[in-house]
Amino acid sequence: MKNKKKKKSRDNVGGTSCSAPEQKGVIVAHHGIAVDILFESGERRMVKIKRRAGHVVGDNVLVQEPRLTRLPRRTELRRRDSRGSVRIVGANLDVLCVVVAHLPSPTPGYIDQAMVTARESDLLPVLVINKGDLKESEKFIAETCAIYKDIVDVFVVSAVTGQGLDALEEFMAQGFRSFFVGITGVGKSSLLNAICPELDLRVGELFEAGNRGCNTTTVSTLHTLKGGGELVDTPGFNEFGLVDVSPRDLAGYFPGFEQAMETPCRFRDCRHRTEPGCSVSTLLQEGKISQERYTTYLEILDQLEAGEARFKTRR
Structure with a gap:
């Protein structure tokens, strides 16, 4: 992976006096005006921040109340939304798991743009095909595997039957921090519940009209897996606009x-x-x-x- 300039640390100033002991932790959830931090001591608590402080899930931080300092990022994942705005959606990641299914099928170019983003961000792209237990998925699985199986790791899984989950969990247990993305309705929440039952994520139904699902994830969260590794769940990515990729590159x-x-x-x-x-x-x-x-x-x-x-x- 290519070397990049280290990101500068950033303070979230909330006062003038810092008499409390300094603690190091990682942001495991972001709630707009506060972040949930898991400290090295095992303690977990909410810390208020400025709404536009720029902190994201995965950030390593130093907290000395009332000051929160973000440490330099090893990697960061950025995307351009439908309005053209650039958003940082995760930090200090290793793997981008792109979850797809035959219904709702990914929009043209979605998988490739996600993989281009991963590579540009120094992340390892991985393709996860959900709903592998359904007969109507067979054609989609065959066509998708034919394109990508020699390019990236491809896991065909079923959140319902457990098909393929052992292989995916074994891959994640290597110590990776994996960021899961997928368009709304592909069963990402069901998949993550199957991998990590204690998440207890709300699962939405697939609407018949247009075969589109409702977005059940509203806040990005980071979770440690019992078998090893970490996963980040994030709201559905229905498009993946590229950032910092020139036509030449x-x-x-x-x-x-x-x-x-x-x-x-x-x-x-x-x-x-x-x-x-x-x-x-x-x-x-x-x-x-x-x-x-x-x-x-x-x-x-x-x-x-x-x-x-x-x-x-x-x-």
């Missing part, structure tokens, strides 16, 4: 282009469209990159280039 993060990136293109700023001497085009012609993969890449590239053009226009 997209191919280097795009799942399925790994072999092409081993051979430099003729031009350093190649965007892998029609440029001569393009390694992606060569592998596409040889059948080593599927047309479907390439089409998805171009769709995401178009979005990034449009965003780049809008930014230049505003300047």
Whole structure:
């Protein structure tokens, strides 16, 4: 993973006198004007913060009442929402688990944008296909595995029957802090309840109209697993807008282009469209990159280039 500049620590100032002993902990839940902190001593309590203090679940902090200081982050996960705003949604993560299902099916490019985000953030992307016990899932599972099984770890699971959960739990028990995302209705809460029953997350029903579910997670929370590792549950991510990925850099993060990136293109700023001497085009012609993969890449590239053009226009 590439090296990044360490993030500066940040204070949340709530007073002028700091006479209480200093304690180190990690933020395990964020409630807007307060965060839930698990301290190294095992104590857990709420600490008030300023609403826009910038703290997120996973942040390591030092607390000396009434001051809370955020320690430098090892990694951070950021996403762009539907309004174009950039949000940091988790800190000090290791793995991004992208949960999908045949219904509701992921929007075009969702899986790839999530994986690009993970790689750009120095996280390991993992694909979790839920509802693997359903016969109607078979086609979706086969098609999805055919695309991603040689690129990332893929786990086919069922929150209902327990299928595949042992393998997923064994993976997480390596000590990873895993951040789970998925569009509303894929059964993420049911899956996390199956992995960690003490979570007792509320599970929503899937609406028949449009096969969309209701979002049952409203607050991001961090949980320690008995078998090892940690998981972060977060509200449904119905889209995954990219942050800090330029059109030029997209191919280097795009799942399925790994072999092409081993051979430099003729031009350093190649965007892998029609440029001569393009390694992606060569592998596409040889059948080593599927047309479907390439089409998805171009769709995401178009979005990034449009965003780049809008930014230049505003300047």
